[in-house]
Amino acid sequence: MNYVTFGGVTVGLCILGYEIMSWWPGRKALMKDPVKHAATLLPFLAAWCYGCLTTLGIAGLIGTASSSVLGLSNWLGDAALLWGVGEQPGQLAARKTFTPLSGPGACLVLILTAVLVAAVKKAGDQTRGELKRGVWCGITLGTSAGVAGFAAVPLAQAVNAVADSVYRTV
Structure with missing residues (x-):
C-alpha cells in the first residue's frame, strides 16, 4: 500500500485550494445559478476520483505511475515544509479502513x-x-486518513460493485 507524508497531503491540499480559488465565481454568481457553476467542477472531481482509485491496490504501469506521483509529491511537499516554513516532515498514519479494488474493479x-x-x-x-x-490531487489525498481518504472507501466499494455487476453479465 502507498503511504503519504505531511508534505504529500500538503501538496494535495494546495492543488485543491488552487482549483477551488480558480473556480470560485463569486457569491452573487454562485447564488444566481449554483448548478451551472457546480457543474464546472465535474471534470476536476471525476479526475480526483480516478486518481484516488489508482492508489487502491492497483499494480502494473498505472500503479507504478500513481506511486511515482505520490512519491514525488511527498518529496516536494516535505521539502517545501522543511525549507519553506521550517516544519519537520513525517509520515501520516494511513487510513485504518483500506478497501482495495477487486479484480473486476481493477x-x-x-x-x-x-x-x-x-x-x-x-x-x-x-x-x-x-x-x-x-488526478494528482486524488493520488495525494486518496491515501490520507482525513476526509478525502475516507471518501476512497465508498468510492472503492462503488467501483467494485459496478465492476462486479458488469463482469457478471458478460
Whole structure:
C-alpha cells in the first residue's frame, strides 16, 4: 500500500485550494445559478476520483505511475515544509479502513484510464489542466486518513460493485 507524508497531503491540499480559488465565481454568481457553476467542477472531481482509485491496490504501469506521483509529491511537499516554513516532515498514519479494488474493479480502473486519456486528449487547455490537477490531487489525498481518504472507501466499494455487476453479465 502507498503511504503519504505531511508534505504529500500538503501538496494535495494546495492543488485543491488552487482549483477551488480558480473556480470560485463569486457569491452573487454562485447564488444566481449554483448548478451551472457546480457543474464546472465535474471534470476536476471525476479526475480526483480516478486518481484516488489508482492508489487502491492497483499494480502494473498505472500503479507504478500513481506511486511515482505520490512519491514525488511527498518529496516536494516535505521539502517545501522543511525549507519553506521550517516544519519537520513525517509520515501520516494511513487510513485504518483500506478497501482495495477487486479484480473486476481493477479492470474498471483500466477502462477509466482509457477514458481519461481520451478526455485529456480531447479537452481544451483549461479542462486539460483541471483533469491533470484532479488526478494528482486524488493520488495525494486518496491515501490520507482525513476526509478525502475516507471518501476512497465508498468510492472503492462503488467501483467494485459496478465492476462486479458488469463482469457478471458478460
